Amino acid sequence: MNTLSKNRLFQRNEFWLLCLLIVLSLTVGAVNGAFWSANNLFSLFKSTIVTGIFALGVFLVIVSGGIDISFPAFAVFSFYITVKFLLSIKYTGTILLPFLMSMTFGACLGLVNALLLSSFQLAPLIVTLGTGSAVTGFLRAFVGTATLSNLPQPLIDFSRWNIYKKTLADGSIVSFSGAFLILLVLAILIHVMMKRTTLGRGIYAIGGDEVAAKRVGFNVKRLRLFVYSFTGALAGIAGIIHCSLIRLANPRDLEGAEMEVIAAVVLGGASLTGGKGSVAGTLLGVALIVLIKGSLILVGVPSDWQKVVIGLVLITATGLTAWRSRRSDEGGRA
């Protein structure tokens, strides 16, 4: 038993991810010293915010045994309508309303996913593929295709919110975006929920075995409703933050973001068959993807290669997980 717990650390996905992250950082740093500049590091952190919040949502869905590829569409829908509405009323109040609005739109769309899933017993991949596409189409056909660059003042103020800011000797400015705190708070919240509440354990349970979960007394349908709406809400939040940080509301934004986010979550140790994964792993997965994307240029890899590298990393990571679980299977048999 003792050796078991000693081995546990090395069996943990998080441990290996952390090692990989460190090795990768050291390598990139060795090739190009600019990697360690505050400017680069802060901008890497900034890039994790939106991907990270998306990933937390996808993590929940994947743990519950489902999948969601509609979230980028939901995010765009939510922030675009929110911005358009706020502009039309010339809103100047606090940042709270934009957030709440975008989050609510996202949650409602997520709810639609869950209702479709449970009432027609369809595969989540198909349902979310459908709703994602429908929502995108609806947005462009009925709401607008114009990119809005004159965001309401509260969103502009939000993008300027920094928890650290300094003007360097050469006149350049380094700053650490305050929005990162939102990612942190959400991550802690979800971590506690998943580890410490019956709700969270229920999400793991339905991902492990839905029938067994039903027999134990979980309300599987209600858990699903929660998971998909929560993921939708997170998409709404990520959306509005994204739009604020880039100071643009572009209805064609975030196309293809799902691939990167799902890659991060799977890399973080969540199993696509459900029931496995952790918030810490998810964040590490996000960090890894962001690091790879942000550093390839620093080490001289053309940006077209980013997708190739991310694809390879994804295949390698899932391949490794599958290989490890097959090995432990054999151990159990022997």
Place this chain on the structure above:
Amino acid sequence: MSKTLIKLTDIDKSFGAASVLRKVSLQLDEGEIHCLAGENGSGKSTLIKIISGVYRHDAGRIELGGRHYPTLRPIDAIREGVQVIYQDFSLFPNLTVAENLALSDQVESGRAWVSWQRVEAIARESLALIGVDMDTSRLVEELPVSGKQLVAIARAVYCNARVIIMDEPTTTLTDREIASLFALIRRLKERGIATLFVSHKMREMLDITERITILRNGEKVAEGRTEDFDEAGITRAMTGRDIRSDRYVWNGVRSDPVLELRDFTRTGDFQGLNLSLYKGEIVGITGLLGSGRTELAETLFGLRNTRERPGGEKNSGKILRNGREIKVRSVSDAIAEGIAYVPEDRLTEGIFAEQPIERNLFANSYPRFKNALGLLDRAKLRELSSALIRAYNVVASNLKLPIRTLSGGNQQKVMLARWISTGAEVLLLNGPTVGVDVGARFEIYRKLREIAAGGVGILLFSDELQELISNCNRIFVINRGRFTHELDTGALQEDELSALLGLSLEEAIQ
């Protein structure tokens, strides 16, 4: 006089037009160990599902704990202390043992927060209730079948079980594990917990139960105290006829073996095995768990070679087919060399649960059904599948239905028919009658002899001694990866063989 926990009177049940149970009655008292026996498809599992509220009965009376339930819901059954150990155990593979044990309490108590100390305490307490010690921090998916079963039982007992119902709990266990399961059932009895279980193994029925209820074709044909039954009586009640088993006699000549092993070794699994299998022989290979029995079978079929671990496990020695040395590196090698294998765990390895019975029958022999155009010859396929279904006595109403609608034993027969019908010259069978009823067993034995008579050499890997003695002409005993004995079955008695195996069930229980 002990209390009656379950009283079923004149239960009827049909699925659509098919009547599955007719006027079945059953009574179970406190602390009673009761066996439900019957041929495959006789309605045992259906009856269990009615007791646990999963299926609604069409007519008859259900009383649990003295209360009459006109319509019994699963929750009612649970409140009355009826706990079913499902064949898949209904556990969460991704969660730890501790959490699996504590989860239903967590949900039922309506707590919003999880206290991991409490989870651990509940887990310890549940395991203590059944007198078992295990590492509660392991994931359930890492446990062997017997471990999962223990977790499921501990969970049931913790949920105030008064009756534990198990549908064929021993089919996937080894002898030793079965013995400790029975020891556990007896401990539960002392606490007043009754056990109702389904089994196809005579030994188990006679050894451990106090009462037996026998179903045939959806009707109760016999019920009584176990002392009043013997093997022949049970068989007669189940099948409605007498089945006599005669021993298999081989009259062939010992020349030109179809399969030969010379110093066959796979480090860590088995060493220096020598064996010649002649045309028409049925040779048994038996040994305890971990003796190398299954490992040998899997290696011969190319299942193990592909998974060589870096530890340096290697095959050495030779395999000869008709005197020619062959290499079996993969399953396709084995099939190409005319070797077929019926795996031990047929219900999880290679069954396509949602696919029609017909497709399951031919999953590995489609290439044989090409017509002149190279397309599937459907007419031939249909004809052959009906013939196979008849030959193996599969009780099925329609071959187009998914195989999961068949009773467990009938699924087993379909799998067996599939593998045997590939037309191989060497047939490896691993536990071919697990979960198959007596009647059907004899059909299978008859079939095997027929195949052997056609010139096929059969290796029968099994731990059912009676099965080996009456169907093999020779038996090899394997122990720690070596053949320790080669026996002619001519006058071999079961207790001799069991002594050689170093195990008797009785002994292990005590």
